[in-house]
Amino acid sequence: MFPFPQSVTPAVRNHMDAHAAFLNDMSKTVFHSFQQMCDLNIQLVQTLVEEGTVAGQQVLKADRQTEIFTAASIRAQPTSEKLRAYQQHFAKLAADSQAELARVTEQHVQNTSRTARALVDEVARTSAEETERSIRTQQEALRSAADPFARPNDAAEPAMRGDGEEPRGHPVAGQGAQQGQGGRPSGSAAH
Numbered sequence: 001m002f003p004f005p006q007s008v009t010p011a012v013r014n015h016m017d018a019h020a021a022f023l024n025d026m027s028k029t030v031f032h033s034f035q036q037m038c039d040l041n042i043q044l045v046q047t048l049v050e051e052g053t054v055a056g057q058q059v060l061k062a063d064r065q066t067e068i069f070t071a072a073s074i075r076a077q078p079t080s081e082k083l084r085a086y087q088q089h090f091a092k093l094a095a096d097s098q099a100e101l102a103r104v105t106e107q108h109v110q111n112t113s114r115t116a117r118a119l120v121d122e123v124a125r126t127s128a129e130e131t132e133r134s135i136r137t138q139q140e141a142l143r144s145a146a147d148p149f150a151r152p153n154d155a156a157e158p159a160m161r162g163d164g165e166e167p168r169g170h171p172v173a174g175q176g177a178q179q180g181q182g183g184r185p186s187g188s189a190a191h
Contacts, residue, residue, distance in 0.1 A: 009122060011115070011118045011119045011121075011122040012119060012122075014115045014118065014119075015112075015115040015116055015118070015119045017115075018108070018111045018112045018114075018115045019112060021108060021111075022104075022105075022108035022111075022112055025104045025107070025108065026101065026104055026105075029097070029100045029101055029104050030097075030101070032100075033093065033096075033097035033100070036093050036097075037090070037093055040086065040089050040090060040093060044082070044083075044086045047082055048079065048082070051075055051078065051079055051082070054075070055071060055072065055075040058071035058075075059071055059072070
């Protein structure tokens with residue numbers, strides 16, 4: 001859906017895509033509901049302005065005060081009915097909007113939860129690997145600080161590596177054969 005750099009893992013990408021789809025659908029639903037409410041309000045205001053204009057014209061045309069009160073009372077009944085109809089439409093729109101939001105949430109919650117679990121699993125696995133790597137690095141640093149003159153190719157290296165294998169290209173068992181007694185090379189005679 002979105003271009004991500006290569007350092008972003010598939011779990012993060014899937015979770016971000018699921019969240020983006022969820023937020024897009026939610027925003028569409030909210031804006032559609034808001035648009036319907038605005039249309040309803042505009043329609044109400046237009047109706048009230050038209051009713052007010054007609055009532056104002058009748059008041060201006062009236063010759064007696066009784067005609068003014070009669071015109072006002074005649075217009076009051078339809079206006080109250082229109083306000084009641086507006087309240088019913090508004091309540092219906094609010095209920096429809098709530099139902100639509102619940103449907104969108106239900107539609108996306110399983111996918112978003114699944115991708116969140118996958119992301120948490122990957123983060124836990126990665127943090128465990130990083131912790132293990134950090135511990136090994138700290139152990140190496142402690143060993144080198146404890147014996148700064150130790151060679152990395154000593155016989156203790158396979159134990160430090162933790163894999164039980166000897167380093168390749170460095171014979172450990174044959175080191176004593178090259179030296180004679182007392183640390184002298186085996187080729188020289190002891191006098």
